[in-house]
Amino acid sequence: MNNNTLSLHLLIPTPIHLKSSRAASPFISRATLPSSLRFTSPSVPRAASSDESQSIESQTLEVLEWRALCNQLSPFASTTMGLSATKNAEIPVGNSPEESRTLLDETAAALAAMEMMESRRLGLSDIQDLSDIAERAVAGQLLTVRELCAVSNTLMAASSAFHKLREAANSDKRVTPLVDILQGCDFKGTLHHKIGFCIDCNMSMVLDRASEDLEIIRFERRRNIENLDSLLKEISTRIFQAGGIDKPLITQRRSRMCVAIRATHKSLLPGGVVLSVSSSRATCFIEPKEAVELNNMEVRFVNSEKAEEMAILSILTSEVANVQSDIFHLLDRILELDIAFARASHAKWMNGVYPNLTSEHTKTLDLGGDHKSLAVDIESAQHPLLLGSVLGSPSDGNIFPVPVDIKVESRAKVVVISGPNTGGKTALLKTLGLISLMSKSGMYLPAKNCPRLPWFDLILADIGDPQSLEQSLSTFSGHISRIRQILDIISENSLVLLDEICSGTDPSEGVALATSILQYMKNRVNVAVVSTHYGDLSLLKDNESQFQNAAMEFSMETFQPTFRVLWGSTGSSNALRVAKSIGFNRRILENAHKWTEKLDPKQEVERKGSLFQSLVEERNKLKLQTTKAAAFYRDLTNLYRELEHESHDLEKRERALLKKETQKVQEDLNSAKSKMQTLVSEFERQLEITQADQYNSLILKTEEAVADIIEASCPNDLVTMVEPDSDYSPQAGEKVLVTGLGDKLGTVVEEPGDDETVLVQHGKIRVRIKKKDIKPLPRSTNSQTSNRSLRSKRQINMKELGSVLQIQSEPVRIQTSKNTLDLRGMRAEEAVHQLDMAISGRDSGSILFIIHGMGTGVIKELVIERLRKHTRVSRYEQANPMNHGCTVAYIK
Numbered sequence: 001m002n003n004n005t006l007s008l009h010l011l012i013p014t015p016i017h018l019k020s021s022r023a024a025s026p027f028i029s030r031a032t033l034p035s036s037l038r039f040t041s042p043s044v045p046r047a048a049s050s051d052e053s054q055s056i057e058s059q060t061l062e063v064l065e066w067r068a069l070c071n072q073l074s075p076f077a078s079t080t081m082g083l084s085a086t087k088n089a090e091i092p093v094g095n096s097p098e099e100s101r102t103l104l105d106e107t108a109a110a111l112a113a114m115e116m117m118e119s120r121r122l123g124l125s126d127i128q129d130l131s132d133i134a135e136r137a138v139a140g141q142l143l144t145v146r147e148l149c150a151v152s153n154t155l156m157a158a159s160s161a162f163h164k165l166r167e168a169a170n171s172d173k174r175v176t177p178l179v180d181i182l183q184g185c186d187f188k189g190t191l192h193h194k195i196g197f198c199i200d201c202n203m204s205m206v207l208d209r210a211s212e213d214l215e216i217i218r219f220e221r222r223r224n225i226e227n228l229d230s231l232l233k234e235i236s237t238r239i240f241q242a243g244g245i246d247k248p249l250i251t252q253r254r255s256r257m258c259v260a261i262r263a264t265h266k267s268l269l270p271g272g273v274v275l276s277v278s279s280s281r282a283t284c285f286i287e288p289k290e291a292v293e294l295n296n297m298e299v300r301f302v303n304s305e306k307a308e309e310m311a312i313l314s315i316l317t318s319e320v321a322n323v324q325s326d327i328f329h330l331l332d333r334i335l336e337l338d339i340a341f342a343r344a345s346h347a348k349w350m351n352g353v354y355p356n357l358t359s360e361h362t363k364t365l366d367l368g369g370d371h372k373s374l375a376v377d378i379e380s381a382q383h384p385l386l387l388g389s390v391l392g393s394p395s396d397g398n399i400f401p402v403p404v405d406i407k408v409e410s411r412a413k414v415v416v417i418s419g420p421n422t423g424g425k426t427a428l429l430k431t432l433g434l435i436s437l438m439s440k441s442g443m444y445l446p447a448k449n450c451p452r453l454p455w456f457d458l459i460l461a462d463i464g465d466p467q468s469l470e471q472s473l474s475t476f477s478g479h480i481s482r483i484r485q486i487l488d489i490i491s492e493n494s495l496v497l498l499d500e501i502c503s504g505t506d507p508s509e510g511v512a513l514a515t516s517i518l519q520y521m522k523n524r525v526n527v528a529v530v531s532t533h534y535g536d537l538s539l540l541k542d543n544e545s546q547f548q549n550a551a552m553e554f555s556m557e558t559f560q561p562t563f564r565v566l567w568g569s570t571g572s573s574n575a576l577r578v579a580k581s582i583g584f585n586r587r588i589l590e591n592a593h594k595w596t597e598k599l600d601p602k603q604e605v606e607r608k609g610s611l612f613q614s615l616v617e618e619r620n621k622l623k624l625q626t627t628k629a630a631a632f633y634r635d636l637t638n639l640y641r642e643l644e645h646e647s648h649d650l651e652k653r654e655r656a657l658l659k660k661e662t663q664k665v666q667e668d669l670n671s672a673k674s675k676m677q678t679l680v681s682e683f684e685r686q687l688e689i690t691q692a693d694q695y696n697s698l699i700l701k702t703e704e705a706v707a708d709i710i711e712a713s714c715p716n717d718l719v720t721m722v723e724p725d726s727d728y729s730p731q732a733g734e735k736v737l738v739t740g741l742g743d744k745l746g747t748v749v750e751e752p753g754d755d756e757t758v759l760v761q762h763g764k765i766r767v768r769i770k771k772k773d774i775k776p777l778p779r780s781t782n783s784q785t786s787n788r789s790l791r792s793k794r795q796i797n798m799k800e801l802g803s804v805l806q807i808q809s810e811p812v813r814i815q816t817s818k819n820t821l822d823l824r825g826m827r828a829e830e831a832v833h834q835l836d837m838a839i840s841g842r843d844s845g846s847i848l849f850i851i852h853g854m855g856t857g858v859i860k861e862l863v864i865e866r867l868r869k870h871t872r873v874s875r876y877e878q879a880n881p882m883n884h885g886c887t888v889a890y891i892k
Contacts (some may be wrong), residue, residue: 056485060461061089064433065385072388076345078124081331082338091339093441097359097455103340103442105177108354110344112174113165122164124338126157130327137321148316149201151327152192158334159187181337186326191319198312206309214308221301228257228294235259235269235288244268251285256295258287343443350387352444355435356452376408376432376527378451383431384438387446403447404428407567408529412548413522416538417531417565419552425531426463428552428565429497432529433461436495454493454526460486461497476504483517496521496528503533511536522546553616566616635843642816675709730758730774737775738762748774749880761880815879820849823859831859832866839872842891853885863887 061067070089077083085091094100113122128150137143143151162182169175195201198210208215229250236248236259244265251258253275261269263277263284271289278284287295320327346352358375380403390400404424408415417425435445436459445451462482479502486496502514511534518540521528530537540547553564683702730736730748738746738760749766750759756771821838823831835850842848850867852859864887867876872892879886 053489056460056482056489057458059482060433060459063461063463064430064437064459066434066437068385069388069434069438072384073339073342073346076342076349077338078122078341079127079129079334079338081127081129081335082342084129085335085339086342091441092336093437094455097357100357100440100442100455102177103343104354104357104439104444106181106336106340107343107347107442107444109175109177110340111347112172113168113178114341114344114348116168116172116175117164122161122341123157124161124334124341127154127161127334130154130331134320134324134327137317138324140321141317142310142313143317143320145199145201145204145206145313148195148199148313148320149204151320152195152199152201155188155192155330158182158185158330159189159192161334161337162187178337178340181333181340185330185333186323187330188323188326191323194319195316198316206312210312211308214305214312217301217304217308221298221305224294224297224301228291228298231291231294232257232259232288235290239265239268242268245283253285255299256287257291257298258285260285340442343441347444350384350391350444350446352446353448353451355439355445355447356450357439357455358452359455373410374407374452375410375412376406376453378406378432378435378445378447378453380404380448381406381431381435381451382446383427384434384446386427401427402564404431404565405567406432406565408527409548411545413525413528413546414518414540415527415529415548415550416518416540417529417550417552418533418535418538419531424552424565426499429461429463429499429529429531433459433495433497454495456493456495456526457491458489458494459497460490460494461499462486462501463497463499476502479504487517487520490521490525492524492526494525496525496530498528498530501530501532501534501537507534510534515540518547631843635845638843642818646816672709676706679705679709728776730771730776735777736760737777738769739773739775747880815849819847820851822851823863824851824853824855826859828858828862832862835863835866836870839870839889839891842872844892846891848889848891849879850887850889851885852887860885860887 067089070086070091073086073091074083077086092103094103130151133143133147133151165175165178165182169179198207200207206214208218232250233248236250239245239259239261240248242265244261249260251260256275258275260283263282266284266286269286269288272286273292274284274286276285382401382403386401417428419425436453436456438445439453440455462479483498490496501517502510514532514534514537518530518537538549541549549568551566553566679702686698729752732748732751734748736746736748738744744762746760746762748758749761752758752771757768758771758774759766759768760774821834823834826834838848850863852863854860867873867889874890874892876887876889878884879888
C-alpha cells in the first residue's frame with residue numbers, strides 16, 4: 001500500500017459555514033424569487049389592496065416595456081444565471097435611494113474594471129448555475145462525476161474572479177464596490193480540493209487515491225486482468241497453431257473474456273462454455289474452463305469497484321448538500337456581479353451617463369429669483385428602446401430618436417403637456433418612466449452631461465388604450481379605472497404618468513374631472529406628468545405655482561411636429577393643420593374652420609396660436625444668429641492661432657538668420673585680421689633686409705596687398721536707393737520694395753488699375769496697397785577704391801506687422817501649414833481622395849491652398865477637374881501668376 005494514499009474519511013472533515021458580513025443586498029434572493037419585480041418600498045403604507053397594487057405596477061411595467069429594456073442586457077451577461085435574469089426581467093432594483101446609488105456605484109466600478117482588465121479575462125463565463133445540483137444533493141440524489149466537477153470548477157472560477165478584482169482594487173479604488181459584492185463569501189476551498197483529490201475532471205473518473213479500499217480493489221483487479229489476458233493469449237495461440245482460427249482473437253461476450261474458434265474445432269477446448277456464435281455460425285466464442293474462475297473474480301472486482309465509487313460519490317454529494325446555503329449565497333453574489341458588468345457594458349454600448357439621484361423634492365430659488373432650480377434636469381434624453389433598435393441594427397439608414405430635454409421645476413408637482421397629435425407627448429412620458437426605472441436599477445441613462453432626477457418609490461403610468469370587452473370597459477372607463485387604482489396607492493415619492501387624461505368623453509366634463517384629479521394629486525405625489533388636448537388645463541399654472549406647462553413644438557412651415565419640448569409654454573393641438581398636411585378633404589376642412597369661428601367668435605385660440613408661433617420663430621432666429629456668431633468667433637480664433645504660430649516661426653527664422661550672418665561676418669573679420677597680421681610680419685621682416693632706396697617700392701607693394709585684403713573682405717557693390725520716376729508703373733511679376741511693409745521685398749501679382757492700387761505678394765501674404773507705396777529695386781554701382789577701407793552696411797528690418805490690410809471682397813489669403821494640402825508625389829487616386837478629405841474638413845468661407853506641382857500635369861488636371869465639380873467649392877484660381885504649381889480653392 002502507498003503511504004501517500006489517504007483514507008476518504010480523513011479527507012472530508014466537518015464543513016464550516018461562514019456568514020456574509022456584507023449588508024443585505026437589493027438583489028432578489030434565490031430562495032424567494034417573486035413572480036414579477038416590485039418597485040414599492042415596504043415602509044410606505046398602501047390604502048389599496050395588495051392585489052390592486054401589484055396589478056397597476058405590473059401594468060405600468062408592461063406599458064413602459066420594462067422587460068424589453070431588461071432584454072437589452074442579455075447579450076452582455078456572462079453566466080447562464082445572468083442571461084436568465086435579464087430575459088425574465090429579474091434584475092436588481094433598489095428599494096431606497098441608498099440601494100439605487102449602490103447599484104450605480106457598482107456599474108461605475110465595473111466600467112473602471114473593464115478599462116483596467118481589458119487584456120485579462122475575469123472568467124465569469126466559467127461559472128455554472130449550481131442551483132439544481134445543490135437541490136438534488138439535498139434531496140438525497142447521488143451526484144455524478146460531471147456534476148461534482150461542475151461544482152469544483154465553479155468554486156475555483158469564483159475564487160479566481162474575486163482575487164482578480166481585489167488586485168484591480170489595489171491599483172484603482174474605483175473597483176472596490178465590486179470587491180464588496182464578493183467580500184465575505186465562502187468559496188469552499190476545502191470542498192474544491194476534496195473533489196479535485198478524488199476526481200480527475202479531465203478524464204471524468206474517480207481516482208485510485210480517493211480511498212484505500214478503492215486503491216486495493218483496482219490493484220487486485222489489474223493483476224487478475226493480467227493473469228486472465230496471459231491465459232487467453234496462450235490458449236488462442238494454441239488454437240491458431242492447430243488450425244482452429246485464422247488468427248488469434250481474444251474478445252468479450254456477456255461481460256466475460258473468451259476466445260474465438262471455428263465451430264468445427266470446438267473439440268480443442270474440452271469443457272469450455274460457449275458464450276456466443278457468429279451470424280454465419282461458423283465461429284464460436286468459448287470461455288475456456290481454465291478462465292472461468294478468473295472471469296468470476298473480474299466480475300466481483302468490477303462490482304466492488306462500482307460500489308466503492310458510489311460510496312465516494314455519496315460522501316462528496318453529502319458535502320455539497322451540507323453547504324447548500326453557502327453555495328446559494330455565492331451564486332447570488334456572482335449573479336449580482338455579472339449583472340453589474342452587464343449594466344456597464346450596456347452603458348458603454350449606448351454611451352450612457354451616470355445619473356444624480358436626489359432623495360427629496362428640492363424647493364430652492366436663488367437670491368435673484370430669476371433662475372428656478374430644477375427637480376428633474378435631463379438634457380438630450382433618448383428613448384432607450386428606440387436608441388437600442390438603431391444601435392443593434394447593422395443598417396446605416398436608421399434614424400436616431402430625437403433627443404428631448406426634461407426640465408421640471410423644483411416647486412412644480414404637476415406638469416401639463418399640450419401640443420399636436422403625433423408630436424411626441426406619449427414618447428416623452430415613456431422616456432421619463434423608463435429612465436426613472438433605469439436609474440433605480442443602477443443603469444446609466446442615454447442622455448448628456450449629468451442628469452438629475454428624484455428617486456421614485458413608485459412609478460405608475462396610464463398610457464395606451466385600456467378598454468376590455470371581457471370586463472365591459474370602454475376606453476374612458478378603462479382609463480378612469482386605472483387612474484382610480486393609481487390614486488389609491490400614490491405617495492409623496494411617486495412618479496405618475498397620465499397620457500390624454502380624461503379623454504374619450506364630453507370635453508366639458510372631461511376638463512372638470514381632469515382638473516379635479518390634478519388638484520388632488522398636486523400635494524400627494526413627487527412629480528406627475530400628464531398630456532392633454534384640453535387647453536383649459538394649461539390655465540391652472542396661472543393661479544398655482546405647483547403646476548407647470550410644457551408644449552410639444554410644431555413647425556408652421558412644414559406643418560410637422562419637431563418632437564422638441566418647450567418647457568413653460570402652452571401649445572395648441574393644430575388638428576386642422578395636421579389634417580391638411582396629410583391630404584384631408586379640403587371642403588371638410590373649410591367647414592371645420594367655419595365651425596371653429598362660430599364656437600370661438602373672438603378667435604382667441606387662433607390669436608394665441610399666432611402669438612405662440614411668432615415667439616417660436618423669433619426664438620429660432622435668435623438661435624440661428626447665436627450659432628452664426630459662435631461659428632464666426634471660432635473661425636477668428638483659429639485664424640488668430642494660425643497667425644500667432646506663423647509669427648513664432650518667423651521670429652525663429654529671423655534669429656537663426658541673424659546668427660548665421662553674425663557668424664559669417666565674424667569669420668570674415670577673423671580671416672582679414674589673420675591676413676593683416678601675416679602681412680605686417682612679412683613687411684617688418686622685409687624692412688630689415690631692404691635697402692633705403694627700395695623703401696618706397698616695399699611700401700607701395702604692401703599698400704596694394706592691404707587693398708586686396710580689404711576688397712576681398714567687403715562687398716563689390718554698394719546699394720544706392722533710386723527714387724522712382726513719377727510715371728513709374730510696376731509690371732506683373734516684377735520684384736519691388738514695399739514701403740508700407742518696412743521696405744520688404746514683394747512680387748507684383750496684378751498691375752495698377754483705375755484705383756491706383758497694386759496687388760503684391762510678400763511670402764504667403766497677398767495685400768493690395770497704393771502705387772505710391774511701391775519702389776523699384778535699387779540699382780548697383782561698382783566701387784573703385786584702393787587704399788580706402790570700405791564698409792558694407794547691412795540692416796535687417798524685422799518689424800511686426802502692426803496693421804490689418806484690407807483685401808477687397810475676398811477672404812484673407814494667408815497660407816499656413818493648416819490650410820495647405822501638398823499632393824506632390826502621390827498617385828492619381830490617392831491625390832483625389834486626399835483632396836476630397838481636405839475640402840470636407842474645411843469650414844465654410846475658408847480657403848485651401850493645393851500644391852500639385854507641374855511635372856506631367858496629370859495631378860494638376862485632376863485637381864482642376866475635381867474643384868470644378870465639387871459642390872463645396874465656390875471658385876478656384878491660380879495662387880500666383882508666377883507660380884503654376886499651386887491652386888487656391890474657396891470653400892462655400
